[in-house]
């Protein structure tokens with residue numbers, strides 16, 4: 001049986017083949033209606049199983065990092081993909097133009113970044129409305145999420161989208177981004193849009209989680225009684241106010257928290273978050289060609305925001321730069337013995353896995369067996385060059401020469 005996607009494609013093909021004239025008007029009208037019905041079926045999977053689990057979403061990960069475009073319908077996600085990557089994803093003024101995941105590639109500063117255009121999400125996406133589930137689970141696989149907002153729509157959209165993502169265990173860590181600042185308690189100053197605020201500075205990106213023991217603290221949610229905070233050891237990082245602030249970020253108002261170690265805010269967050277994934281995100285405010293200069297000036301001051309006009313290609317460079325910053329990638333230039341470093345084709349490492357060992361494994365799976373030591377030039381090196389072992393942490397734009405055992 002043909003899948004819904006195939007049926008849609010067939011009808012679109014048939015419409016393209018059909019000449020537009022008086023005689024065909026009725027038939028074309030019928031096809032349009034069929035198309036609309038199929039689109040709806042795809043968005044609201046019925047008991048007949050329209051849509052299917054991951055139909056149209058099984059895009060293979062490629063390149064050095066993956067960035068997803070998430071947002072309400074018709075905010076301009078596809079226009080952005082097209083302009084940033086030169087790919088073709090259908091653009092139209094009606095909602096739910098995009099029905100599947102459409103990948104494109106950006107080559108930026110020697111890195112290949114996969115950009116995913118996704119269908120628009122609607123409120124209730126996390127509960128399985130529309131294709132929301134697929135969209136959000138695809139977003140979970142990204143290294144950075146671009147939340148695309150329409151500058152002329154109320155900014156409350158931002159909270160709604162975040163609610164959907166959080167309902168799926170994705171939370172923003174941009175408040176803890178090493179280079180990202182936080183403006184605590186900044187209300188979004190658009191008329192009628194009070195109550196929008198950014199995360200409390202106590203919420204920091206969990207660093208070095210991988211090699212850490214789980215913190216010895218208990219966290220128990222309750223129905224009433226407020227926040228109770230006790231500690232069996234002297235603690236230097238957390239006090240009641242911080243604990244309360246963190247809990248309120250998660251809309252938790254009643255809980256018992258007991259520390260048996262000198263836990264940090266990160267530790268508490270980890271425990272509250274459980275299986276949450278931390279993904280940096282950028283708010284791309286699109287269609288700024290439709291707002292006033294005064295409104296634009298406000299947007300310019302907000303953290304994690306990037307105003308653009310996809311259609312008129314305004315500030316796409318600024319957006320790329322921001323994506324680059326939030327991906328926090330590490331470029332390593334290889335220097336073959338007796339030759340100049342290859343500045344054209346860096347090895348791209350993530351900020352969390354950037355030791356000489358990570359570098360070696362990326363070049364060749366057997367490289368480590370032959371590894372004797374490495375010579376490093378650049379900001380991670382104390383001398384020019386520094387002789388290092390495989391546990392040495394590299395920095396962006398370091399030059400590395402691997403010396404093999406003979």
Ligand SMILES: Nc1nc2c(ncn2[C@@H]2O[C@H](COP(=O)(O)OP(=O)(O)OP(=O)(O)O)[C@@H](O)[C@H]2O)c(=O)[nH]1
Pocket residue numbers: 072073074075076077078079080090091092093094095096097098099118119120121286287288289290308309310311312
């Ligand atoms: N004025 C203005 N219009 C834009 C801009 N970017 C996109 N549009 C228009 O907004 C409409 C929707 O654009 P799409 O790119 O299809 O939006 P989308 O978010 O992919 O929509 P769905 O796939 O339906 O969720 C189209 O009519 C675009 O031409 C922009 O920067 N400025």
Ligand SMILES: [K+]
Pocket residue numbers: 073074075091092093094095096097098
């Ligand atoms: K659209």
Ligand SMILES: [Mg+2]
Pocket residue numbers: 077078079090091097098117118119120
């Ligand atoms: Mg689209």
